[in-house]
Amino acid sequence: MALARFLLISALSMLVLYGLSVVASTAAYHGLGLDHQLDTGSRASDLTFGALGASAVVYNRRPLIRNGPQVILIGSSNFQHYSANAIASEMPGISASNMAVDGSNLEDFELVVNLAYEVLPALSSGRRTFVFGLWYGDFLGGDGVGREALKSELTRYGLYRKVEEDRAILKIPRSTLPVVAASLRPLIIMQRAWETITGVSTLVVQDILRQPHPPAIDLAAQDEAASPAEAEKRALIERRSAVGTRLDDDVLAKLMPIAKRISDAGDRLVLVDLPLPRWHAEGVPAATDYSRRKQAYLAAVLRMPGIYYLDMEGSATDEDFYDSVHLRPKACMGLAHRLGRALAGLPAPGETGLRPLKPDPSHS
Amino acid sequence: MRSSPVWEGLLASTMSLTSPQFLAFALAAVILLRLAPAGALRRVTIFGLNGIFLFSMVKAPVQLVPLAGFVLLGYGAILIAGRAKSGLWLGILVTGLVGIFIWLKRYPIVSAFPTFNFAFTVVGLSYILFRILHILIDVGQGCLRRPSFIAYLNYVFFFLSLLSGPIQRYEDFAPQEERRPPPPGWEEVNSSAKRVVLGYLMVIVMGSATNNFVEMAKAPFFDALGQSKVVFGIYLFALLTFAYLLNLFVNFAGYMNIVIGVGILAGIVLPENFDHPFRSESFLDLWSRWHITLSNWFKSYLFNPLLRMLGARWGTKNSIPYLGAIAFYVTFFVMALWHGTTSIFVVYGLFLGSGVTVNRLWQILMPKFFGKSNYKELSSRRWYFQLSRAATMSYLAIALTSFWIDGEQAAKLARSSGPAILFGSFLLMTVVGAGLGHLWEISAPKVRDILGWGQGGPVNEAKTLAVRSGTLRTIAIPMMALTLASAAAATVALFASRGLAGSSLPHAIVTLVLFTVTLAVTCVAGGVLDPPLSRYLSSRAPQRQADAAALWLGVRGFIVVSLAVVLNSAPAFIYQAF
Amino acid sequence: MRSSDIIEDLQTIFSDVLDLPDLRLTAESNASNVEGWDSLAHINLVVAIEKRYKIKFALAELRSLNNVGEMADLIVKKTSSPGAQ
Numbered sequence A: 001m002a003l004a005r006f007l008l009i010s011a012l013s014m015l016v017l018y019g020l021s022v023v024a025s026t027a028a029y030h031g032l033g034l035d036h037q038l039d040t041g042s043r044a045s046d047l048t049f050g051a052l053g054a055s056a057v058v059y060n061r062r063p064l065i066r067n068g069p070q071v072i073l074i075g076s077s078n079f080q081h082y083s084a085n086a087i088a089s090e091m092p093g094i095s096a097s098n099m100a101v102d103g104s105n106l107e108d109f110e111l112v113v114n115l116a117y118e119v120l121p122a123l124s125s126g127r128r129t130f131v132f133g134l135w136y137g138d139f140l141g142g143d144g145v146g147r148e149a150l151k152s153e154l155t156r157y158g159l160y161r162k163v164e165e166d167r168a169i170l171k172i173p174r175s176t177l178p179v180v181a182a183s184l185r186p187l188i189i190m191q192r193a194w195e196t197i198t199g200v201s202t203l204v205v206q207d208i209l210r211q212p213h214p215p216a217i218d219l220a221a222q223d224e225a226a227s228p229a230e231a232e233k234r235a236l237i238e239r240r241s242a243v244g245t246r247l248d249d250d251v252l253a254k255l256m257p258i259a260k261r262i263s264d265a266g267d268r269l270v271l272v273d274l275p276l277p278r279w280h281a282e283g284v285p286a287a288t289d290y291s292r293r294k295q296a297y298l299a300a301v302l303r304m305p306g307i308y309y310l311d312m313e314g315s316a317t318d319e320d321f322y323d324s325v326h327l328r329p330k331a332c333m334g335l336a337h338r339l340g341r342a343l344a345g346l347p348a349p350g351e352t353g354l355r356p357l358k359p360d361p362s363h364s
Numbered sequence B: 001m002r003s004s005p006v007w008e009g010l011l012a013s014t015m016s017l018t019s020p021q022f023l024a025f026a027l028a029a030v031i032l033l034r035l036a037p038a039g040a041l042r043r044v045t046i047f048g049l050n051g052i053f054l055f056s057m058v059k060a061p062v063q064l065v066p067l068a069g070f071v072l073l074g075y076g077a078i079l080i081a082g083r084a085k086s087g088l089w090l091g092i093l094v095t096g097l098v099g100i101f102i103w104l105k106r107y108p109i110v111s112a113f114p115t116f117n118f119a120f121t122v123v124g125l126s127y128i129l130f131r132i133l134h135i136l137i138d139v140g141q142g143c144l145r146r147p148s149f150i151a152y153l154n155y156v157f158f159f160l161s162l163l164s165g166p167i168q169r170y171e172d173f174a175p176q177e178e179r180r181p182p183p184p185g186w187e188e189v190n191s192s193a194k195r196v197v198l199g200y201l202m203v204i205v206m207g208s209a210t211n212n213f214v215e216m217a218k219a220p221f222f223d224a225l226g227q228s229k230v231v232f233g234i235y236l237f238a239l240l241t242f243a244y245l246l247n248l249f250v251n252f253a254g255y256m257n258i259v260i261g262v263g264i265l266a267g268i269v270l271p272e273n274f275d276h277p278f279r280s281e282s283f284l285d286l287w288s289r290w291h292i293t294l295s296n297w298f299k300s301y302l303f304n305p306l307l308r309m310l311g312a313r314w315g316t317k318n319s320i321p322y323l324g325a326i327a328f329y330v331t332f333f334v335m336a337l338w339h340g341t342t343s344i345f346v347v348y349g350l351f352l353g354s355g356v357t358v359n360r361l362w363q364i365l366m367p368k369f370f371g372k373s374n375y376k377e378l379s380s381r382r383w384y385f386q387l388s389r390a391a392t393m394s395y396l397a398i399a400l401t402s403f404w405i406d407g408e409q410a411a412k413l414a415r416s417s418g419p420a421i422l423f424g425s426f427l428l429m430t431v432v433g434a435g436l437g438h439l440w441e442i443s444a445p446k447v448r449d450i451l452g453w454g455q456g457g458p459v460n461e462a463k464t465l466a467v468r469s470g471t472l473r474t475i476a477i478p479m480m481a482l483t484l485a486s487a488a489a490a491t492v493a494l495f496a497s498r499g500l501a502g503s504s505l506p507h508a509i510v511t512l513v514l515f516t517v518t519l520a521v522t523c524v525a526g527g528v529l530d531p532p533l534s535r536y537l538s539s540r541a542p543q544r545q546a547d548a549a550a551l552w553l554g555v556r557g558f559i560v561v562s563l564a565v566v567l568n569s570a571p572a573f574i575y576q577a578f
Numbered sequence C: 001m002r003s004s005d006i007i008e009d010l011q012t013i014f015s016d017v018l019d020l021p022d023l024r025l026t027a028e029s030n031a032s033n034v035e036g037w038d039s040l041a042h043i044n045l046v047v048a049i050e051k052r053y054k055i056k057f058a059l060a061e062l063r064s065l066n067n068v069g070e071m072a073d074l075i076v077k078k079t080s081s082p083g084a085q
Helices: A002-031 A043-049 A054-059 A084-090 A106-119 A145-156 A174-183 A185-208 A219-224 A230-243 A249-253 A255-264 A278-283 A285-302 A329-344 B005-012 B020-035 B040-055 B061-084 B087-104 B125-140 B149-156 B170-178 B186-226 B230-266 B292-314 B320-339 B344-370 B372-379 B382-399 B407-414 B418-450 B470-496 B505-525 B530-537 B542-569 C003-017 C039-053 C059-063 C068-080
Strands: A070-074 A095-098 A128-134 A160-163 A168-170 A268-273 A307-311
Touching: A002 A174, A002 A185, A002 B186, A002 B542, A043 A054, A043 A185, A054 A106, A054 A145, A054 A185, A070 A084, A070 A106, A084 A095, A084 A329, A106 A128, A106 A145, A106 A168, A106 A174, A106 A249, A106 A255, A128 A329, A145 A160, A174 A185, A185 B186, A185 B470, A185 B505, A185 B542, A230 A278, A230 A285, A249 A255, A255 A268, A255 A285, A255 A307, A268 A285, A278 A285, A285 A307, B020 B040, B020 B230, B040 B061, B040 B149, B040 B170, B061 B087, B061 B125, B061 B149, B087 B125, B125 B149, B125 B170, B125 B292, B125 C059, B149 B170, B186 B230, B186 B407, B186 B505, B186 B542, B230 B382, B230 B418, B292 B320, B292 C039, B292 C059, B320 B344, B320 C039, B344 B372, B344 B382, B344 B407, B372 B382, B382 B418, B407 B418, B418 B470, B470 B505, B470 B530, B505 B542, B530 B542, C003 C039, C003 C068, C039 C068
Parallel strands: A070 A095, A070 A128, A128 A268, A268 A307
Antiparallel strands: A160 A168
């Protein structure tokens, strides 16, 4: 019957096209090295999953599935560009991943940790090291950009049913997750393309409407851009102070259960204090609040086996930042290597330690 | 009582156009309606489909009670009117129903009368009112046999036209409800599937694009208004209102395409609601092209009887045209009030009423002053058409401000430089529109030629069009032309706006390519390459034509389905109660 | 009364209302081939016809009056059967 044949060919051609796009996108991912590494700050991940990193954290967890020892970095945008490659290069035989999501806080870290545990194989238990890149901003309350992005990515294609505060409930069998994520690749790429288009279109429209818009700062420009001027510094401090003058106690309290979860699993957690420009750390009330209360809340957590602390607060000069929080790419790379070396110096798994680590003094 | 997930899912899903629930429902509806045999089974099928769709709109069944009550009252009125067969009774019943409608919709006039103290839905009520009144009046006047209760319910709640119409007459719906449609050929399925695809493209892509533009343009405009920057305000207001007009059109006409396309796939023909409204010659002409079923309804049930009454009382050869102008004003004023319950719609009414009246008076007075034949000659000139059309669309765009403006903003617009801006934008849009229209008119034949569209007229009929030799001419050139045009548009937009400023070269190239590909692919999905393809295929064997058409539908369907899934987080916005 | 008689009557009404003294109406004449028969003139015609034959058209019937032949048939029906409103 002509009609049945027509319908069949239509349906088949859609399926075939989709299949071809899955093949093409898989080839692209392979070419970009995304199969082997989850790094939300890398160019490849930016290109295909978007700069926020939430999409990569949800759909590119395959590289986490390995039995050998691995390091997993979790933080927000100022930890995103601590290159996983740089870290891994300082620790032979150990692989590294960066799961930092822009605009996330400690509550979101818990969600990301649970997302990691969802795919980490049982056999690798005890061989994983989580590294939290902390600054005072991680302890402020409220749903940030990161939480919204994570929620939207998790529920977008119907893989997860609901997102609660600390975990997302998976609808499909866990073992099928990598395959399903792989088959969604064409859609993810289309989504990325669409976001780029809407982003640039917004700039075009703003020009049509004669609205001023700051030019986007490319990664290449971040190295060269001038540090904020005095007026900008004041404006930035004002903006940051408006968010809140004190750390959120509820968020602070989250650190204990996260640490316990990781410690009980036999894995390690390294809490790293990330550097901030001095004018920022001294100018914003929440930052000074953080410095004051740090020792108190850390003391309890550090008593658990497998939890370590690394202070990198003084590791960068003001010139190393291109805005109030983010390091220039070159400086960031340097710090990533230092972090890698510090992590390499951790005691072997199984050994308990209250020992706080000092940054390596032989490098500037 | 624990409700089952099925029931929960049914109740809570808001049936967004891009949701898998809606697509599954549409597919099931098409299959069921094609298969359901004539008689009780078909009636029950339609009843069930309507019920599911209706329940998906609400969170709890109790929310539907007032709506159901209204529909029941309507049937009661029809029963009475059918027995009484008196003009007085009919008038009372119609007034009563309209009164209850006004009360349920909570128009400000009746805000003193309280309504129910639980949240209830009035989804589709605006259109349901028309369907009920039409049956009521026709039965009351003896032109229509009273439908059975089930047939009435099926008609009033028909899921395809529940939310935004089209308003179909009962006589056209009834035979389709009763009888099974003949099995379709592949061409029918192809063209209606293409129509659905186009509808989705319009709603998802163009709808969200224009919506974003409108949202972004509001703040700058009100800033300029507040600072009394008249020229800049005119520029912004023109952009804003025209973008809103486009937004309304693509959303509404797009949804109509989906609804009518799905209808034809299911074997049910719904009336058209749009007929190239951007080709309107005058404001009166616009209303036979925009929301056609609405203006037809008002013409039948308000304009005609009103004018007849005026004409019978005060009608002379000279006065009739002016009576017509009055009837137009009243009809369009009421039509505008139906669109919304807030007071700003009174302003919309004034705009619509004045528009048609001025238009009508122009048509009456111009021949008087210049002579009938002179006027005829004038109105056949191309520049007259261009100006007239541009003025019409500009006037509509400005009138539609009532749809997106809130009370406070409207108050600002009425003060100081607001009126100057309104008038200035109207002039600007008219002049620019006429100019662009003229440009399009002179370049259209060439563009159609390059894109392989031929010189108008349907292409996939058995007309012997001179098929250009070979694949190159018929397909490759249109494709290249489309790609080049997209690339040019992307380049101009990105460079003129410094949207690429601060980007490295590879990044800029990737962005440009991305834009070009998106524009070209969107056009392809919208059917730009269909005419040349059909012409190329028309010289091939019928079976290969069918296969190629199926393949092409698959390509376009793939693009739009992927877009729909990707853009799912920006749910498509269906206009209700318009 | 027969349809053909009515059409002759209608011709008088039409040429008067539409101001076309040379009009020749047939059963096939409709809104598209009679000059000036637009929706406004339509109502004028309806008013004149209703006055002449002392009948009232229902609103739904007005929609189908686009063809003179149908018009005549309808008038026959309404003038010969009771129950015309």
